[in-house]
Amino acid sequence: MKIKKLPDEFEKARPVMQTIEKAGYEAYFVGGSVRDTIIGEPIHDVDIASSAYPEEIKKLFKNTIDTGIEHGTVMVLDNNVGYEITTFRTESGYQDYRRPDKVTFVRSLEEDLKRRDFTINALAMRENGEVTDLFGGIDDLNHNIIRAVGDPNERFNEDALRMMRAVRFASKLDFNIEDDTFNAIKRHSKLLEKIAIERIYVEFIKMMKGLKPRQGLLDIINTNMYLYIPYFNHHHDDILSISNLKNLDLTSEVSIWSLICFAFKYNRLQIGEFLKAWKSSNEVINDTKICCSAIYKIYSKTINDISIYNTGKSLLIIANHIASLYGFDLNENDLINEYDNLPIKNKKELSINGGILIKNDILKPGPKLGEILNVIEKKVVNGRLENDTNELINFTKQYLKE
Structure with missing residues (x-):
């Protein structure tokens, strides 16, 4: 098989491949980029495998970086683009069921491809587009099959x-x-x-x-x-x-974890424990908690201005999408309009803050300051107070008297 129209990523790498081949070595594009090119998917990383050993690659190019030389990988810099060249190799040992204990450099493409995971990933392509398929990967691509190599x-x-x-x-x-x-x-x-x-x-x-x-x-x-x-x-x-x-179309980590946590019927504490066990980031954990809370409120028909405000537009859309998978979603346009019509979208938009209250000798720094600002925030969101500096100052003075 020969691919006539190569993606730009391959075209730009061809001079590097040609340099290796002119020196008498073999060089191939390998892995997912070859697979995705054959099935018409966009490619991301361009991986190159060669019969040349790392030291031989370094002699062929002026600018190289030893990115993983113990495993046979050298990065070649060409026109400000880095290309990782990995020597054909065999692997053995795998005591941790993940990484080989021993790597041996070889000159054989077949020996290198034997260690790949699946036939569709064990395809190799020369710089001119000629594809080498030693394990039936193209046939498996044509028949939509995932098959292990060997x-x-x-x-x-x-x-x-x-x-x-x-x-x-x-x-x-x-x-x-x-x-x-x-x-x-x-x-x-x-x-x-x-x-x-x-x-x-x-x-x-x-x-x-x-x-x-x-x-x-x-x-x-x-x-x-x-x-x-x-x-x-x-x-x-x-x-x-x-x-x-x-219609399970999920596009973000938060949407995925929110769906799972809702299906598992987790509360906030359980969500935290679950996602910490998965080593999720604190941001994903926090957003998932907020999103799940919104899903429960949509389900129980208790969602209101303050919960819409606390959720935020992006998480609100995710929560409603997950609700739609179960058939209890709300009209998305109505939800977005409710959010867009909120008096403020975050605490920073309040016409008053701690600095103003302290400067006007209304309050001193301390817990009471935060308590009052939280009360004001909720009342502004709920439309019980105008987001006006003077009105909020007057409310604060009255609140302190009570």
């Missing part, structure tokens, strides 16, 4: 994260996992315990953003991987219920 049992014992990657790629591309590969995942699902949760997190989020997240969730259940993911083992039926939702 023996899937070996592949998953080498790197247990590949099990989550299989599910992720199946969801992302709307492919099916081939039977032997699927059964091997089920057989070795417990190995997922060996993988850092941060790694699982990345694959899970990508899976949920794919074309078929519902199928991804079913795959996680049917392979038993859910038993070895933090907190998921107690929520088989809840995960199943999410997989039954239609």
Whole structure:
């Protein structure tokens, strides 16, 4: 197979490849960029593999950086763009079920491709667009199949994260996992315990953003991987219920976690514990708590100006979208209009602040200052006070007398 029209990312890298080949070595584009080019998807990272050893690459180019030379990777800088060149290699050892204990440089492309995870990722392309397919990757792309390279049992014992990657790629591309590969995942699902949760997190989020997240969730259940993911083992039926939702199009981490936490019926404390176990950022944890609170209020029909204000427009839209998956959403335009018509959108928009109250000798710094500003904030949002400096000062004076 030969690709006639190469994406710009490849075209720009061709001079680097040609330099390597002119020196008598082999050079190929490898991995996801080749796969995505064949199926017409945009590419992101351009990875290059070569028969040249790291020191040989460094002799061919003036500007290089040793980004991972112990694993055979050297970055070549060409026209202010960095290209990582990795020597063909074999790997062995994998005592941690994630990374090889030993890397051996080789001159054979076939030996290098043998260690790849799936056939659709074991494709190599020369700078002129000629594709080398030694494991039937193109046929699997044409038939929408995720298949391990060689023996899937070996592949998953080498790197247990590949099990989550299989599910992720199946969801992302709307492919099916081939039977032997699927059964091997089920057989070795417990190995997922060996993988850092941060790694699982990345694959899970990508899976949920794919074309078929519902199928991804079913795959996680049917392979038993859910038993070895933090907190998921107690929520088989809840995960199943999410997989039954239609139009599951989620585009952000907060929307994904908010849906899951709502399905798991978590309160604020439980959301915090759950997402800390997943090593989520504090921002994601806080936003998920706010979003879930809004979902519950939409569900119970108790949403009002102050809850709309506390949620904010972007999280409000997410909360209502999740509500729509369950069929209890509100009219989105009405919600947005209610938000847009709020007197203020945040505390900084108040016509009064602590500095003004202190400067006018109305209050001194302390807890009482914060208490009064919170009261004022709520009353302004609810329309009980005009956001006017003089009116708010007068209210404060009266409030202190009471």
